Amino acid sequence: MLAVAAQTLAITAPVFAMLFLGVALKRLRWIDTPFIDTASSLVFRGTMPTLLFLGVVKADLDAAMQPQLLTYFFLATTASFFVAWAWAIWRVPFEDRGIYTQGAFRGNNGIVGLALATSMYGDYGLSVGSLLAALVILCYNALSAVVLAIYSPGAKPGARAIVRSIVSNPMIIGVLLAVPIAYWKIPLPQWFLTSAEYFAQMTLPLALICIGGTLSLASLRRSSGTAIGSGMMKMVWLPLLSTSGAWLLGFRGADLAILFLYFASPTAAASFVMARAVGANHELAAAIIVITTLAAVVTTNIGLLLLQWGGWI
Template sequence: MSLTDIFLGTLGITLPVFAMVFIGIGLKRLGWIDQNFVNTASRLVFRGTLPTLIFLSLIGADLGNTFNPWLLLYFALATLASFFLCWAWAGWRMPRHLRGVYVQGGFRGNCGIVGMALAHGMYGEAGLSIGGLLLGVVILTYNILSVVVLSFYRPRDKGSRLAQWRSIAKHILTNPLILAVLAATPLALFEVRLPIWLATTGDYFASLTLPLALICIGGTLSTRALKRGYGPALGASTWKMVSIPFLATATAWLIGFEGRELGVMFLFFASPTAAAAFVMAKAMGGDETLTANIIALTTLMASITITAGVFALRVAGLI
């Protein structure tokens, strides 16, 4: 296969995902969708269609081929390492009041939407299965580590800290994505199959997830925020879209991961900063403008950095 064929094949995987994001931007500018639509659709995706997609993909998966505890362990450790690397860099280069949101923006990716969409585009149902298992690790680590760093740079009394930890624990334990993974795993292990009518209905409902979620990302994106300062945002975005994906993926390859497992991990590590980071920063008194800048910049960078990364890994024959 020539380099041109590999490159065109790579574009066939990544361009549809980012085209939907830019369609969302266009629809928002045309006034065909508004913030109320984005808020409602985002809730529908988070609470309904995405958990259904994960549930069905895991039920239909061959866990004997897709479940790898070492993969989950490595992803968790790599996420933790990237978190502390970002924190060390922020402690050296960033003013204290910006460090919390800088670190969160530098390590927290939008794996649930962009990562899953790309995994599905590259590996089909197997990509969704591996991605669904990784999401359990993603949700736990991203939420807990974000609370840690944002709390560290926001002085609170003990009572308010305890209340914050209780709140985040409640959100983790009741997170629809985690519940979907927990509900589907035993059914997949015992090879339980849903009735055809129920599986078909679920497929119809789950098929709304990726296009609707990607349009919502585009509808939320604001490039105007970048005009209010982009220095720290560029630094955090470089960590998120270049340094962390390169270091984490290279280390994964060196210790023996390859093929679709390496590919899905790269897509998850290389996903742009999650929109949930804005909500978390705002709720905990962080710099919401910087967070919005990071989200916008990483999303715009993703179409180039992810395409380049996938192309390089395919040329090298690693995925």
Template sequence: MSLAAVFQETLNVTLPIFAMVFLGLVLKRLRWLDQGFVTTASMLVFRATLPALIFLSIVEADLAATLDPRWLGFFALATLGSFLLAWGWARLRVPRAERGVYVQGAFRGNCGIVGLALAAGLYGDYGLSAGGLLLGVVILTYNALSVLALARYQPQAATDWRSLAGQILRNPLILAVAAAVPVAALDLTLPTWLATSGHYFASLTLPLALLCIGATLSLSAARGPEGRLALGASLMKMVTLPALATAAAWLVGFRGRELGVLFAFFASPTAAASFVMVKAMGGNATLAANIVALSTLLASLTVTLGVFGLRAAGLI
């Protein structure tokens, strides 16, 4: 296959995702979407449609092909390594008061929406089911490490670890994975009417979530005194860490679909949830918003080039 054909295939995967994001931005500017819609739709996605999508993708998957403890363990270790690298860099180059916000923005990706959408675009049902299993690891590691970084540099924030553990265990995405794995392992079949209705409902997830990301994206947020720090964190999130983590995955032997899904998750822009956590813990919410905005804007370029490069090299 020629490089031009590979690039065209890459655009077919990445452009629909980022087109929906920028459509959300345009619709917000036209005032067709308001904050009330974004709040309600985001809650619907998080609490209902995304768990339904994850549940169905795992139930209908071949667990023998997707449930790989070595693969899941590598992702957890790579996440920890990314976190430690971002923290080490922050200690050298970032003012102490902003380090927690910088670290969280530099390592915490929007895997639940963008990562899952990329995995599905690359590998269809396999991408959804494998990505759904990875989300269980994502939720546990991202939340625990984010609180650790923020609590270290926001001493006025009281960290209730028991409450945090309860929130993680009650997370709808964790519950969806926990419910789906035994159903898939026992090879149980859902009634046709229930599966069909579930797919109708779950199909709302990605377009609705991507529109909401676009509607919350603020181009003006990327300006201001924190712009340089935000750019540094965004470049680490979108260039440095995905490149290092993907290279490490290749070195330990992951290829094809496994490597492709890992890259989709590593290369996701900073999660909007990072802004919410920073605000709740009394950190610099403006810097957090800047990182989310800049990393999302960069993603349309870095993800496309990353997928193209990996495909051109025959690695995914």
């Protein structure tokens, strides 16, 4: 387990490094609020849709095609969204319900989950993990767009407004453009793919620097209660429920472990980008990302230890 702990720390440490770099750059006044606004908009409208586009285009849809595994992951993710939303309606102030819900169900599968799955199970982990990540991208963005449209300041939560927020979401557009290309294996020019990769590689560092630039002790104190609640939902209760459901349905071995790693991934940086884009409480979104990323070092290893102890993986 020490090896797994080291792997988890190696994956999450660079995330924290970029977060703290954002804090330092803001304190040094190398970046300011207008820069963070512009950079966040660039990530939301450009670099992240490009990253998602490339992720789907490069995914081998024929490899590790397991309908039962994919179906369960999709249904469990959707159920997690509604569990988190129902809890938010009961316990969270109206204006923060969208941020709480998104932070509690939206995992960083493409970075943390996929890296750990590949590290533990090699090519099998990579192929299954890539397929799971590609599947859930649309689910994450569509459900997040819905809940943020309902609770964002000044939003008009009618059916037409919600549909508009979904179909106009740049991340969803990026995925939808990529699906037919991946399905029919349409070749793209190498110069285009290389240029797109250069552009997409800015996504995570730029998003994390913006999150760090937004953080402050005052904002963390203001958001601490709600952020910890969302973090507990994301890192403890929903992974416990979803993984238990997978175990009851008979998933074992690498499949169960990969499902757990994806359910237990910390909140994705995209949640901050989307929150800022719609004028929601992005400070709360940033706090949830920090808390869940820190918690992942502990909860992921405890979960794997328990699964190994039970002889299920």
